[in-house]
Every structure is written in C-alpha cells, then in structure tokens.
Amino acid sequence: MGDMDDIIREFLVESNENLDQLDRDLVTLEKDPTAREVLASIFRTIHTIKGTTGFLGFSRLESVAHVGESLLSGLRDGRLLLNAEITSALLAMVDAVRQMLVSIETTGQEGDGNYAALIETLTGLQGGESKASAPTESAPASSPADATPAPDEVNPETVNSEPAPPLGEILVKAGAANSEEIDEALKLQHEGDVRHLGEILTEKGTVKHAAVQDALQVQAEARASALSESNIRVDVGLLDKLMNLVGELVLARNQILQFSTTQQDTSFLNTSQRLNLITTELQEGVMKTRMQPIGNIWSKFPRVVRDLATACGKQVNIEMEGKETELDKTIIESIKDPLTHLVRNAIDHGIESPEERLAAGKPPEGRLFLRAFHEGGQVNIEISDDGAGIDLERVKQKALEKGLIAPDQAARLNDREVLNLLFLPGFSTAEKVTNVSGRGVGMDVVKTNIEKIGGTVDIQNRVGHGTTVKIKIPLTLAIIPALVVTSGGNRYAIPQVSLLELVRLEGEQARKGIEMIHGAPVYRLRGNLLPLVNLNHQLGVEETNVSHQLSEQDAVNIVVLQADDRHFGLVVDDINDTEEIVVKPLGKQLKGIPTFAGATIMGDGQVALILDVLGLAQQANVVSEIRDRGVGEKIAGTESRHDDGESLLLLGGPDDGRMAMPLSLVARLEEFARASVEKAEGRHVVQYRGQILPLIHLSSALTERRQEPRSAGPPAPGAEDEKIQVVVYTDQGRSVGLVVDRILDIAHEAVKIQKHSGRHGTLGTMVVQGRVTELLDLKGIITAADPSFFSETVAA
Amino acid sequence: MAGKKQFSTFIVDHLLFGVGVEKVQEVIRYQEMTRVPLAPPVVKGLINLRGQIVTAVDLRRRLGLRERPATDLPMNVVIRHEDGAVSLLVDEIGDVLEVEDEAFELPPGTLAGEARELIRGVYKLRDTLLITLDTDKMLNLVPTAARGA
Numbered sequence: 001m002g003d004m005d006d007i008i009r010e011f012l013v014e015s016n017e018n019l020d021q022l023d024r025d026l027v028t029l030e031k032d033p034t035a036r037e038v039l040a041s042i043f044r045t046i047h048t049i050k051g052t053t054g055f056l057g058f059s060r061l062e063s064v065a066h067v068g069e070s071l072l073s074g075l076r077d078g079r080l081l082l083n084a085e086i087t088s089a090l091l092a093m094v095d096a097v098r099q100m101l102v103s104i105e106t107t108g109q110e111g112d113g114n115y116a117a118l119i120e121t122l123t124g125l126q127g128g129e130s131k132a133s134a135p136t137e138s139a140p141a142s143s144p145a146d147a148t149p150a151p152d153e154v155n156p157e158t159v160n161s162e163p164a165p166p167l168g169e170i171l172v173k174a175g176a177a178n179s180e181e182i183d184e185a186l187k188l189q190h191e192g193d194v195r196h197l198g199e200i201l202t203e204k205g206t207v208k209h210a211a212v213q214d215a216l217q218v219q220a221e222a223r224a225s226a227l228s229e230s231n232i233r234v235d236v237g238l239l240d241k242l243m244n245l246v247g248e249l250v251l252a253r254n255q256i257l258q259f260s261t262t263q264q265d266t267s268f269l270n271t272s273q274r275l276n277l278i279t280t281e282l283q284e285g286v287m288k289t290r291m292q293p294i295g296n297i298w299s300k301f302p303r304v305v306r307d308l309a310t311a312c313g314k315q316v317n318i319e320m321e322g323k324e325t326e327l328d329k330t331i332i333e334s335i336k337d338p339l340t341h342l343v344r345n346a347i348d349h350g351i352e353s354p355e356e357r358l359a360a361g362k363p364p365e366g367r368l369f370l371r372a373f374h375e376g377g378q379v380n381i382e383i384s385d386d387g388a389g390i391d392l393e394r395v396k397q398k399a400l401e402k403g404l405i406a407p408d409q410a411a412r413l414n415d416r417e418v419l420n421l422l423f424l425p426g427f428s429t430a431e432k433v434t435n436v437s438g439r440g441v442g443m444d445v446v447k448t449n450i451e452k453i454g455g456t457v458d459i460q461n462r463v464g465h466g467t468t469v470k471i472k473i474p475l476t477l478a479i480i481p482a483l484v485v486t487s488g489g490n491r492y493a494i495p496q497v498s499l500l501e502l503v504r505l506e507g508e509q510a511r512k513g514i515e516m517i518h519g520a521p522v523y524r525l526r527g528n529l530l531p532l533v534n535l536n537h538q539l540g541v542e543e544t545n546v547s548h549q550l551s552e553q554d555a556v557n558i559v560v561l562q563a564d565d566r567h568f569g570l571v572v573d574d575i576n577d578t579e580e581i582v583v584k585p586l587g588k589q590l591k592g593i594p595t596f597a598g599a600t601i602m603g604d605g606q607v608a609l610i611l612d613v614l615g616l617a618q619q620a621n622v623v624s625e626i627r628d629r630g631v632g633e634k635i636a637g638t639e640s641r642h643d644d645g646e647s648l649l650l651l652g653g654p655d656d657g658r659m660a661m662p663l664s665l666v667a668r669l670e671e672f673a674r675a676s677v678e679k680a681e682g683r684h685v686v687q688y689r690g691q692i693l694p695l696i697h698l699s700s701a702l703t704e705r706r707q708e709p710r711s712a713g714p715p716a717p718g719a720e721d722e723k724i725q726v727v728v729y730t731d732q733g734r735s736v737g738l739v740v741d742r743i744l745d746i747a748h749e750a751v752k753i754q755k756h757s758g759r760h761g762t763l764g765t766m767v768v769q770g771r772v773t774e775l776l777d778l779k780g781i782i783t784a785a786d787p788s789f790f791s792e793t794v795a796a
Numbered sequence: 797m798a799g800k801k802q803f804s805t806f807i808v809d810h811l812l813f814g815v816g817v818e819k820v821q822e823v824i825r826y827q828e829m830t831r832v833p834l835a836p837p838v839v840k841g842l843i844n845l846r847g848q849i850v851t852a853v854d855l856r857r858r859l860g861l862r863e864r865p866a867t868d869l870p871m872n873v874v875i876r877h878e879d880g881a882v883s884l885l886v887d888e889i890g891d892v893l894e895v896e897d898e899a900f901e902l903p904p905g906t907l908a909g910e911a912r913e914l915i916r917g918v919y920k921l922r923d924t925l926l927i928t929l930d931t932d933k934m935l936n937l938v939p940t941a942a943r944g945a
Contacts, residue, residue: 248847490830539833586842587851588879589935593834599842599849607830607842607849 011052012105013233018045019101022094023303026087030306033082042090043072049097060110061100067122068093074126088310089121091303170215171201236329239289246279246286247479247582251601253279254579258603283479287328294372294381295323297336301343305368308347315354315365316347322372327379331473334453335381338446342383342469343368345443350387350467360464362386378497384468390461392418399424403747403769419459420565423447451614454480454497482581482610484602485559486574488541491608493581493600494559498613500567502575503558510556523558523569530560532569533620535611538595563617570616579603583610595619646751648768649727651698651776652742658773659698659740660747660766665778667730669743674722686737688728695726696785697739698776702761729778736782736789751775760784799897803919803928805890806873809861812890813927814919821876823889826869827852840885843872850874852883858934860909875931882935895919895926903927 025042029035050065068090074080096115103111172179185201202209253275260272302318309316327335351357351366358364371382392415399405399421405413413421422443450457455473474480474497482493483502503525505513514521514532521532558569581600590596594615602608647663672686677695679685684695726737753764753775761784763775782789803814804823829841829852840854852872856864864870870885899919903912914934919926 251847488833490833541833584849586849587882588877589839589851589853589882590832590835593832595834596832599830601844601847601849605844606828607844609830609832609842 008056008104008108011056012101015049015052015097015101018049019094019098020299021045023091024299026090026094027302027306029082030084030087036076039072039076039082043069043076046072058100058104058110060115061097061104064093064096064100064115064119067119067126068097071122071126080126086125089118089125091307092118093122170218171211234289239286239329242286243290246283247584249279250283250479250580250582254601254603255605287479288326290329291326292329292332293324293326294332294379295320297332297339298323298370300340301370304340304343305347308344309351309366312348313353314347314351316351316368317365318368318370320370325372325374325379327473331379331453334449335455335471335473338449338471339381339383341446343370346383346385346387346467346469350385350389352388356388360388378472378474381471381473382468383471384466386466389463389465389467390419390422390459391463392461395419395421403745406747406749415461419461422459423457454495479580479582481578482600483559483578484576484608485535485557485570485572486576487535487572488539489573490541491576491602491606492535492572493579493608493610494561494570494613495597495610496578498561498563500560500562503560503569504575505556505558507555514556521571525560525567525569528567530558530567530569531622532558532571533616533622534571535616536571536573538616538620561613561617563614563622566617566622568617568620568622581608581610646749648747648749648751648773650744650747650768650773651727651740652744658744658768658771659762659776660768660773661727661776661778662751663746665729666727667735668728670726670728670737671723672726674724677724684739686726688735688737691735693726693728693735693737694786695737695739696781698781699741701738701781701785729782731790734789736786738778738781745769800894801897802892802894803926804873804892805926806871806884806886807888807890808855808859808886809864811861811927812921812924813855813886813929814890814893815873815875815884815929815931817892819875819931821874821881824872824874827872827883840870843883845874845881845883848881850881850883852885853935854885856885856887859911859914875935877931877935884934893921893926895921 022042022045025038025045029038029042032038046065046069050062050069053059053061053065071080071086071090075082075086080086096118100110103109172182181201202212256272257276260269263269298320301320305316305318346368347366351368352360352362354364357366367386369382369384369386371380371384373380395418396405396410396413400407400410404421404424423446424444447457450471450473453473455471458470458472460468460470481496483496483499484491484493486492503523505523514523516522517529521534522529523532524530557572557575559572559575560567560569579602581602583598584600585598586593586596595612596609597612597615598610599607600610648660649663649666649669651659651661670688672688676686677684678687680692684697685692686695687693725740725743727740727743728735728737747768749766749768751766753766761777761781763777765772765774767773779790802817804817804820805812805814807813824845827843827845829843831841832839838853838857840852840857843850843852854864854870856862864885864887868887870887871889872883873886873889874881874883896919899921900917901920902917903915907915914929916928916930919928
C-alpha cells in the first residue's frame with residue numbers, strides 16, 4: 001500500500017504541474033489556434049493523466065480526461081478548429097480534473113462531483129456542433145478505442161531547447177533516410193509547409209511510416225531521460241535545513257574572520273581567507289536552490305486574465321517580461337496573492353470596455369504588462385495597464401464619503417497623497433461590488449502583505465493612459481544587509497531596506513541643530529523637519545531627559561529611516577558598520593515586543609537584536625498605530641492638527657447610540673476572546689502584554705455607575721469564543737481597557753459640544769459626520785470605576 | 797523502572813529544584829548574554845548557543861525569589877521547548893537524581909505567590925526536599941489574551 005501511496009503522490013505532484021502548463025497552453029492556443037506544438041503538448045498532458053488515472057483506478061477522472069482527449073484529438077487532426085467555446089469547455093475540464101486531484105489528495109477518493117454535463121458538452125463539441133464548426137468532415141464521436149495515443153508529434157526542430165536529437169538526425173542514424181532527403185523536407189517546412197517532418201517524409205514515400213514511429217519513440221525516450229538526468233526533486237524542508245546550516249556557517253566564518261585580525265600566522269590567515277570565499281560561494285549556491293522564477297506565479301495569470309476579461313466583457317492581452325527573475329521561495333509565496341489582486345484590479349477597474357476604448361481612440365484590446373527585474377539587490381515588479389487610469393477626483397470624493405478624510409484635508413492633498421488614499425483600509429472606488437474586486441479589502445491588504453516582507457508599493461497614474469503599480473521587494477529574507485548601531489552599550493541591527501541616510505552632527509551643530517517643538521526634538525534636514533526618536537529612550541535603556549541629553553552630547557548620530565512613508569531620525573550612540581546578518585527568530589517569550597524583528601549573531605559571537613523599524617516608529621508614535629487594526633489612518637502631510645479639529649474614535653454605544661472619544665487618548669485598539677476575561681478583586685481583567693489589564697464595560701459604566709461604582713459590570717451573555725472590542729487607555733505606564741460594543745470609524749472633526757449633558761460619563765453631545773454623537777468623558781469613567789487610577793504611582 | 801523518575805536538579809537561592817531529565821537538552825556554564833530592552837524582567841537576555849539564539853529566563857525572578865548577587869554568575873540549564881530551546885538561569889547545578897514516586901507530595905496550600913502555579917510538587921528526600929517545576933508553565937510568559945490581528 002505504501003508503494004501505491006507513493007505512486008499516487010508522485011502522480012499528484014506531476015499532474016498539478018501539468019495542469020498549470022495546460023492552462024497556459026490553452027490560452028496560448030486560443031490566440032493562435034494553428035500552433036501545433038502547443039496542441040500536441042496539451043494532448044500529451046491529458047493523455048498522460050488519462051493513462052495514469054486509468055491505471056490507478058480513478059474511473060471518474062479517467063472518463064473526464066478521456067472526453068477531453070477525444071476532443072483534443074479532433075483538434076489535432078484538423079477536424080475541428082479551436083474557438084472560444086471549445087477553449088472554455090477544455091478549461092472547464094482542466095478545472096474538473098484539478099478538483100478531483102484535490103479531492104484525491106485530501107481524501108484519497110475522487111470526490112462525488114457530477115461531471116455528466118461537462119462530459120456531454122465536451123462530447124457534443126467533438127461532433128462539430130459548435131457554431132464555428134469544423135472545416136472538414138463532421139467527425140464521428142470517437143470511441144474510446146479511437147483515442148490511441150499518437151506518438152509524440154511535436155516538430156522537433158521547433159523545440160530546440162530540448163536536448164533530444166532532432167528527428168531527422170535519428171532517421172539518418174537509423175539508415176531510414178539520407179540527409180539530402182531530410183534537408184529537402186526541412187526546406188519545405190521553412191517555406192511554409194505546416195506538416196510535420198515525419199508526415200512530409202512518409203507522404204513523399206521516402207521513409208516508411210513505421211520508421212518514423214520508431215524514430216519518434218527514440219526521440220521521446222531521449223527527451224525524457226535528458227530531463228530526469230538534469231533534474232531531481234528535493235524536499236523543501238531539506239533545503240530550509242541546508243539554508244539554516246549555511247546561516248550557521250556564515251556566522252562561524254564571521255567569528256573566525258574577526259579572530260584572524262588578531263593573528264599573525266600566515267597559514268591560518270590563508271585558510272580563513274579560503275574559508276571566507278568558499279562560505280560566500282556556498283551561501284550563494286544554497287540561496288539559489290531556494291530561488292524560483294517569478295514566472296511560476298505569473299504562469300497562472302493568463303488563465304486568470306482570460307476568465308476575468310470574459311466575465312467583465314473586456315478584451316485583455318497579457319504580456320510578461322522578466323519571467324525568469326528569481327526570488328526566494330518564501331517571498332514568492334507571500335507575493336502571490338497581492339499580485340493576483342493587482343492583476344484583477346487592473347482588469348476590473350483599469351482597462352475599459354472595448355467600446356469605451358474605441359471611443360478614446362485606443363485599440364479595443366487592452367494591454368496588461370507585467371515586468372520583473374533585479375535592481376540594487378531588490379526585485380522590482382511592475383504591473384501596468386493601458387486603461388483609464390485613476391480618477392483622482394473620484395478617489396477624493398469616495399474618501400470624503402467614507403469619512404476617511406475631512407473636507408479641508410481633501411483640498412490640501414497633492415496627487416501623490418490622493419493615490420495613497422487607495423491604500424487606506426475600507427477604501428474602494430468600485431461603483432458596484434463585484435465578485436472580482438471592490439470589496440474594500442483590496443489595496444490595504446496588498447500593501448500590508450508587501451510591507452510584511454520588507455517591500456514597498458507605489459502607484460503611478462497617467463489619467464486616460466493607464467496605471468502602473470511598482471513593487472520593490474528584497475531578494476531574500478534569511479540573510480539581509482543591515483546597519484549595526486550601538487545604543488546603551490548594546491549593538492542593534494537595522495535592516496538596510498529601511499535606511500535612507502546617516503547624519504552626524506558635531507560640536508556647535510549638535511547643540512544648535514536640534515530644535516524642540518513642545519518637548520519633541522526635530523532636526524531640519526534640507527529644509528524639512530525630521531522628527532527625532534532617541535533609541536535609548538525608546539528601549540528604556542537610559543532613562544534620561546531626551547532634550548537634556550541631546551544638547552549635552554558633543555556629537556549626535558542620526559540614522560534617517562523610513563517607516564510606512566514617514567521619515568524619522570533615530571538618534572543612536574554610535575554607528576558601527578554594515579554587515580550581512582542572518583535573521584533568527586526570537587523565542588516565544590519575546591515575540592510580543594514590537595520593537596524587535598529578530599536577533600542575529602555578530603562576528604564576535606555575541607547576540608544582537610534586529611530592530612523592527614515599523615514597530616519602533618509605531619511605538620514612538622511616528623506612525624499611527626491604529627493602522628494595523630485596519631480602522632483608519634492619517635495621511636502623510638495632513639497630520640498637523642487644525643486648531644479647531646481633532647481626530648475622534650467613533651464607537652457604537654449601548655442602545656445603538658454613537659459615541660466618540662479623542663483618538664489622542666487611545667493607546668491601542670484590541671480584541672480579546674471573551675473566554676480570556678478573568679476576575680480579580682471583583683473586577684474583570686485580561687492578561688495583556690505581560691500585565692493585568694482591568695476592564696471597564698462601557699455599557700455598565702454609563703448606566704449602572706451610581707449603584708455600583710467599583711464594579712466593571714458583568715460581561716454581556718454570549719458565547720465563550722466571542723470577541724470583545726477593547727479600547728486601551730494608558731497613563732504613566734498604567735493601562736485600563738474600555739470594553740465597547742463596536743468600533744465604527746475615525747473622524748476628523750471640530751470638537752464643538754452643542755449640548756452639555758447631565759448624563760454621567762459623557763461630556764455632552766456634538767455632531768460628527770452628520771450624526772448626533774455623545775462625547776465620552778473617558779477620565780471620568782475611569783475615575784468612577786477606579787478612583788485610584790490617576791493618583792497611584794506605577795508599581796515597579 | 798516503574799515508580800521511579802529521574803530529575804535533573806539545580807539550586808536556586810539555597811533551594812533544590814528539579815525538572816524531568818528528558819526535558820533538559822544540556823547544562824552549560826555561564827554564558828555572556830545580550831540583554832533585551834522592553835522584555836519582561838524575567839528574561840535576562842539572549843545567549844548564543846552554538847549559533848542558536850536561546851532566551852535566558854532568570855529562575856530567581858521567575859519564582860519570585862531574592863535577586864542573585866551581581867558577583868555570582870548563573871549557570872544555564874537548557875530546556876527543550878516547543879519552539880526551540882530556552883535556558884533557565886540557576887545558581888548551581890546538582891546531580892541527576894532518581895526518586896521514588898511514593899516520596900511525592902503536592903505543594904502545600906500555604907505556598908504563596910506565583911510560585912504556586914509553577915511548582916508541580918515536592919519529593920521528600922532523606923535530608924532535603926526536591927521541588928519539581930512545570931517547565932511549560934514556567935516558560936509561558938506570553939499573556940493568554942489574543943492580540944489584535
């Protein structure tokens with residue numbers, strides 16, 4: 001049975017690869033129905049699947065593959081001509097086969113899908129019933145016996161990438177033909193004879209049919225063995241393990257190199273030099289094994305594009321450049337979905353319908369262009385369409401409608417900032433929600449996923465002429481270049497991708513160059529204010545007053561970093577060097593610290609922490625932390641708060657009322673499982689970031705407060721696995737969580753209380769986004785629930 | 797071997813502790829550590845264990861005992877854990893002891909503080925008590941509450 005499992009597994013792996021190829025081939029064939037070698041390859045694939053499934057006893061699968069094969073043989077023999085109808089039917093067959101393969105993989109059975117309709121369609125098409133009917137005789141529906149596999153009919157001369165010898169050569173070697181005859185036949189082919197070499201030769205009577213068959217057999221074998229000799233399948237787990245080991249070796253090498261600087265022994269120095277070179281080469285080699293061409297994911301796109309264009313009633317031609325551009329396997333996996341999304345977007349939103357295109361003076365067929373290339377240690381991927389481009393006014397309008405920006409902000413936005421609105425969670429300009437896109441979870445997810453792997457996304461828009469989305473991603477995640485800095489006596493590594501420049505201020509400059517805005521240090525970098533973040537301060541390694549410390553030092557090192565479109569300067573004690581570091585994950589005990597992305601081992605064997613620039617920026621409030629919960633985000637450049645405006649967090653209060661609180665009071669928005677709520681000292685608490693977070697239920701704080709001032713109120717009845725929404729408020733290291741029913745939105749509004757309310761826990765009512773909203777008295781609520789909250793000092 | 801268990805023992809603040817011998821990957825002398833700012837106080841730092849980065853948890857702090865004098869260098873008891881190894885910082889390394897199941901008793905109810913959660917029980921040895929620890933609970937510093945997505 002074990003053997004059988006192996007065979008099935010092998011079959012699944014192979015078939016899945018073949019099916020992907022099939023998708024591509026069918027789309028190619030539809031464009032050029034005369035491409036015989038493509039047709040032959042499709043035929044071969046289906047035939048192989050049919051043969052293997054028959055052998056393995058998957059009869060349902062076999063019957064589907066069989067009718068597909070019969071239809072294909074009609075095409076191959078020229079009895080039928082490929083049209084959209086046949087292509088769709090064949091693609092449906094591929095899907096059916098894929099579905100059954102998935103079922104076999106998970107359950108070991110073919111599944112109980114009913115494919116009778118599909119089989120009927122495929123059979124019907126064989127009879128030439130389609131509108132664009134077969135050019136010649138209406139072929140009789142071929143019986144199973146008819147579909148004997150014809151030998152490989154690929155014209156060998158056109159498949160010159162294969163190492164197998166050409167057919168002519170084999171025939172000459174076998175003595176079945178002489179080279180003049182072959183040359184003559186080849187010449188005919190060059191002059192436009194579409195027949196295969198074998199056909200020409202047999203029809204002219206120079207070579208016997210049987211000899212051609214034999215030669216084709218020889219060729220097929222040669223081709224198969226050439227492939228199997230130059231390729232082996234390797235378990236990805238093994239490659240990952242190798243990669244880890246090479247990582248260790250790189251570290252050991254770094255240590256030896258460091259040690260060798262203190263040594264005089266020439267033979268030791270030579271050896272360590274060789275070790276250095278070999279390690280570097282080995283590292284490159286092993287990295288290569290994990291590299292995959294981006295074509296692996298792109299290959300699915302022609303099918304996606306075809307299906308989508310058909311569904312939208314559009315004509316789209318997809319072109320690709322740089323398919324062979326290689327990326328680390330883990331990165332390939334994580335950009336698959338974002339890329340698919342962008343491709344879908346381009347077709348759904350970007351490219352217009354054929355009528356609109358003609359009216360705009362463009363060819364009816366839209367063009368989707370994918371391009372990938374290496375540049376500066378990064379991989380660039382561009383997805384461009386020649387559609388209508390993005391209507392900036394409509395984007396603004398939509399953002400206003402959704403309350404993502406305030407009217408006065410909208411007026412001040414430049415084009416770039418308007419485009420960035422597209423990345424806001426909850427944004428979608430699609431007029432109607434289709435099953436393709438426009439569900440409002442699009443571009444923000446794309447951006448988040450790309451940023452997760454250290455990449456960036458950028459949109460270039462040419463109104464009326466199309467859109468280009470540019471993605472930059474690192475080649476690999478395992479070994480990255482990093483800048484090593486010292487802070488508080490420890491070294492930290494900063495991934496180079498976030499690094500913009502280094503600034504060093506000395507003497508007078510250091511004392512005068514840094515200015516303070518209400519306690520926040522800034523530096524004028526080429527005329528722009530750069531907010532400064534002190535690493536020591538952020539890490540809590542030296543509890544000193546920032547301003548005091550900065551002015552006392554005679555030199556200031558500023559590492560200018562980019563996090564999420566925002567620039568900021570990280571002040572460190574010392575800047576050491578750049579180094580290739582091996583990223584190692586932190587243990588479970590330290591995963592919760594957002595400031596660190598991992599750790600690495602330095603040349604001297606010491607461990608150094610890798611800074612997570614985005615996490616650091618969020619901790620220092622350089623970027624709003626709300627974004628990672630997908631509620632909303634302030635736009636770069638519009639952050640400066642107006643005198644009369646404030647960002648408000650909108651909540652769904654009890655009895656469906658709307659409530660608001662200033663966003664500035666919100667430390668975080670969290671979600672806890674209801675089951676994680678515990679009881680301590682008669683109050684509801686949850687464990688949160690290593691602390692105990694007391695909870696106050698908003699509903700009870702507003703209604704039952706007078707009767708029971710110290711109780712947080714019982715949790716509303718509900719399933720244990722239900723989630724509760726918590727607004728975390730932090731004051732001097734102490735936190736309290738306000739349990740709310742719903743978090744609605746974030747709005748930017750002038751706080752003008754219109755009616756002061758007598759109700760406890762609220763300051764009054766005001767109008768936000770055109771709705772009457774109660775403004776919460778957060779401090780009042782907290783004081784009522786825990787009178788000591790603001791007076792008690794932090795217990796160390 | 798029924799009725800007997802083997803424990804790897806060590807001393808922390810004059811108390812004898814033990815963890816199941818099968819949980820211990822190795823015992824090593826003092827290693828230089830890189831401290832982790834912002835980490836929970838029980839995490840003393842990170843150790844380079846032959847290229848593997850291991851989190852070092854100070855058992856004195858974890859068990860709420862007195863701080864180790866700065867002059868005393870702790871030893872490492874490296875524990876196999878679900879996601880890699882974790883080192884427990886202890887004062888001194890003891891022997892591997894084989895103890896009878898009959899000698900076992902649950903911790904007394906009077907045991908105070910966080911230690912009550914972490915102590916499995918006590919084996920009454922001839923001249924001392926062997927306190928056994930629940931390594932899983934001991935290394936679980938992450939709050940159980942689910943963090944937001």
